[in-house]
Amino acid sequence: MTAIHAPAPAATASPAPAATRSLLACAAVSGPLWAAVSLAQAATREGFDLTRHPLSALSNGPLGWLQIANFVLAGVLMIAGAAGLRRALHGTPGGAWAPRLVRVTGIGMIAAGVFVMDPGDGFPAGTPAGPGTLSWHGLGHMAAGSISFLALIIACHLLGHHFRRTGRRGHALASHLAGTALLLGDVWAMSGGTAGSLTLAAGAITAMLWVSWVSARCLRAL
Template sequence: MIAIHAPATVSPTTRTLLTCAAVAGPLWSVVSLTQAATREGFDLTRHPLSLLSTGSLGWLQIANFVLAGALSIAGAAGLRRALRGAPGGTWAPLLLRVTGIGMIAAGVFVMDPGDGFPAGTPAGSGTLSWHGLGHMAAGSITFIALIAACHVLGHHFYRAGHPGHALASHLAGAALLLGDAWAMSGGTAGSLTLAVGAITAMIWVSWVAARYRRRTV
């Protein structure tokens, strides 16, 4: 197997951009899970994290989506520089950029209240508004791009001679794919499996960015 490496050093600008990608996943995860644990009536086994965008404190999750998306877009530029000439060096950054755009759109198009959240909302799915439909479309684009990015990075690491990292990358993508599929099928605690999958994939991409920021190849 021929090891193919990204550039051994990165410029200060590239390092800054990679920092954005490294921060995006942990930031979104911490802000989302903190709200999930503290907001009245929210149950992660029944409610998707996107539902936190509703109610009087919904602006927190909206801002969380938009900021994490913007950081991902900036980070994609850094990843493109870091992986230039390496396998996956074109597609991984492109897919991360699409992920970021999708996250911003998911923040702009707010999910409809439902299933008892925010507190006082009737049980059940409720009606689907135009912005709720937009949120679903944005979420689908985000998940597809993020899953694909994980698998492209898996290919990158395999070609670079790091099979352990390649396996971890493929598993992160699979976690989101399975979590989303289970949630879409109406499976028990589907919102929880979706949250676990999404956070796993996002944290992995952030770890990859942090790895290249440290000039580890």
């Protein structure tokens, strides 16, 4: 006698998409949250000048805990979002490596929050002018930031490859521009260019917002 297998109830199919939506929402929030908290502090913290001080410098001073928490929370959200992107982009061009690099970006952001940048160039208020000394945690911050930025740059270009292969040329161009904005901003800042911290902030925020936008787009498509 042949056994008849009843179809699984429809309710059992819902948890996976629901979990994916939650994970993608994390990535969609991470970029805007980090940018908003960072820029709000940049505009209000005494002695901070975005043309001279990188956003990472906000981790110093009495309110430094706020930027540290901002880094860590955004990193956690990005790691969770990377899992959602992996599910949403599964089987598509760039669908394997782009989420992995987004996850590396999130890990790097957490590390950049844990390893605080050294005070310098007059911030926080009362700090002597000049770059100051490089401590072990300052070196750790530089390493974490470099890894995070490199992963984010490549992730943006892989997402551009994904969009190009799937026929969305406008999205592909925007993705490549986001990655290039971060690359140029980082190179300009590292070379000591005028207002390098400003160009770096603009590039980092652009790339992070783009990943968040892609995540929100995947969320709407579910």
